Amino acid sequence: NAGVMQNPRHLVRRRGQEARLRCSPMKGHSHVYWYRQLPEEGLKFMVYLQKENIIDESGMPKERFSAEFPKEGPSILRIQQVVRGDSAAYFCASSPAATNEKLFFGSGTQLSVL
Amino acid sequence: AQSVTQPDIHITVSEGASLELRCNYSYGATPYLFWYVQSPGQGLQLLLKYFSGDTLVQGIKGFEAEFKRSQSSFNLRKPSVHWSDAAEYFCAVGPQVGAGTALIFGKGTTLSVSS
Secondary structure (H helix, E strand, O other): OOEEEOOOOEEEEOOOOOOOEEEEEOOOEEEEEEEEEEOOOOOEEEEEEEEEEEEOOOOOOOOEEEEEEOOOOOOEEOOOOOOOOOOEEEEEEEEEOOOOOOEEEOOOOEEEEO | OEEEEEOOOOOEEEEOOOOEEOEEOOOOOOOEEEEEEOOOOEEEEEEEEEOOOOOOOEOHOOOOHHHEHOOEEEEEEEEOOOHHHHHHEEEEEEOOOOOOOOOEEOOOOOEEEEO
């Protein structure tokens, strides 16, 4: 039973480019959460999705950031026109239900913006 | 405001010595509390969690934590630290169920283990 899979592990982009981060939840999990970890900071919640629906995006920046979790395929966090301040580790977590009791985290994607 | 405070940014402990990492929280509803560990370049691994019942909870790798409602604390302890415990530790609080089940994390405590 594979865990939460995130790819790529490392992503380098130049300012103004687009970044696409993928998250495949654990088998049987239909709830996905994205968190961002800035240097020397704890994780900050960004968005919570359930299959095909955004449930809570209160932590998502209003511009340039979007997320989706289609019926088929992984969840995607998309950052348009990246800036240096977007450099961070982005973690995905999945759960089989709307509960934190069975939340599992992926290994993260380290985004570096040059 | 809901928040988690981990007062110690960095702690160094000798191998074999005991460890206590502090965590204080501010949360309006009944808190559900977690400790995660993050090794360099890795994701977060759940050490233990408290939802209800016995306020002393046991976790993996010999860790335990005690929930003290009166002090709004959930400190992590280990009686004898091993070199492999060197990592970053995060305390988190959140609701168990419902929409917006986002966790609120502290800034973390980095544990170094000296020989």
